Amino acid sequence: MALNKAALKAALKATFENLAGQSADDAADALADAIDAYVKTGTVSTVVTGITAPSAEIVKGTGSGGIA
Numbered sequence: 018m019a020l021n022k023a024a025l026k027a028a029l030k031a032t033f034e035n036l037a038g039q040s041a042d043d044a045a046d047a048l049a050d051a052i053d054a055y056v057k058t059g060t061v062s063t064v065v066t067g068i069t070a071p072s073a074e075i076v077k078g079t080g081s082g083g084i085a
Contacts, residue, residue: 025055 028051036044062081069076 020055021058025051
């Protein structure tokens with residue numbers, strides 16, 4: 018799955034629109050939370066092919082996962 022840029026943009030925009038009532042620490046927390054959530058929307062897929070030792074059998078596998 019691709020990263021969700023639209024959700025990041027919306028979260029950043031909401032943070033910037035509410036800066037007037039926030040401390041710098043609160044704004045930084047909101048930005049960090051938005052970036053953290055954005056990064057966690059990505060997934061990674063892999064394909065692994067190899068040969069085992071000592072039997073020399075071919076091993077294939079796939080996998081995918083997100084960022085926790």
